[in-house]
Amino acid sequence: SEYTSSRKLEHLKICCGGDIEAGRSGFEDIRLVHNSLPECSMDGIDPGVRFLGHKLASPLFISAMTGGHPDTTEVNRRLGEAAERFNIGMGVGSQRAALENPELEGSFTAVREAAPMAFLCGNLGAVQLREKGSEWADRAVEMIDAQALCIHLNPLQEAVQPEGDHDSSGCLDAIAELCASSKYPVIVKETGAGISAEAAEKLWSVGAAAIDTGGLGGTSWAAVEALRGEDESLRQLGRDFSDWGIPTVVSLIEVCGKGKPVIASGGLRSGIDIAKAVTLGASLGGMALPLLKPAMESSEALFEKIRQIHEEIRIAMYLTGSESCGALAGKRVYITGRTGEMI
Ligand code: FNR
16 A cells, blocks of 8 residues: 555656646547627526536536545645535545555545535546455545545556556446445546447446546546656557547547436646537536646645636637536537547
């Protein structure tokens, strides 16, 4: 567990310092159709959404990032504070380290302390779920009194790490078992390589309550490995796989349309990207890296970033003549470039 814990901190530092974004999300290929006759008031626009039965003030979701090391407590506390203040949803980072070593729980419980009312999601890897079963899943949820649990899929990251898990057999069965027995909704997410229509079909069929695309085009764990790899051949492997995966927009189009809630994440970099995601069918747009940098600075820097994103969502809604996210969903878009070719 000490190993898992120190690796977490190392990742955070690399994410803030190095160039760990790779690929193209596809949002640059999506253009919302401008409405020169919005016929509504910008002040009257309500970006509120319902997600898994919870009413949230906007579709901005704070994606899973951290916890599991005492030095991450303050960042997590600030993220929780922001979730509470703005009434937006938030996922904590993988709780594995704290499940292995309860002394590390403080870096997660700090989130709930800062956000007594917020919609919070726990986080556990599918590989750990397969090993430890619903007992660990329940403990992860109880640790932060979560409203839902995210199970992350990360075969790419595991594959390019020598110490990674190189056999994912049984993960789908483990997810199926959890969905069948748990009292909380299970959200299945990728972590940067996207979810295909086929994978989504399997996840819906075993009872996933929501899917988070975690697509290509933002934070890349292969790019992290390219920087952190212990020798040149591992770093080369990371570089070669930095562009592997399904771009977020393509994944979103593949996963949406089944009447189930979807979170778009992976390379969303503005409120406009979140508005585009909602237009394409997402319930929420998740951001990790863009919120990490201000969160490591101060609460005020983080709040300012969120205010900016919210302002962009509101203006994009206004300029498409959408008074609600429901009205924005399904509005016509222009699709160009590689995204147009892929779909
Ligand atoms: C992540 N992400 C992540 N996901 C997860 O399920 N469990 C985790 O522990 C982490 N840890 C983590 C740490 C850091 C520093 C970052 C930046 C990201 C992935 C994250 O939740 C999200 O799916 C992707 O990062 C895509 O979003 P961005 O970063 O491109 O906005």
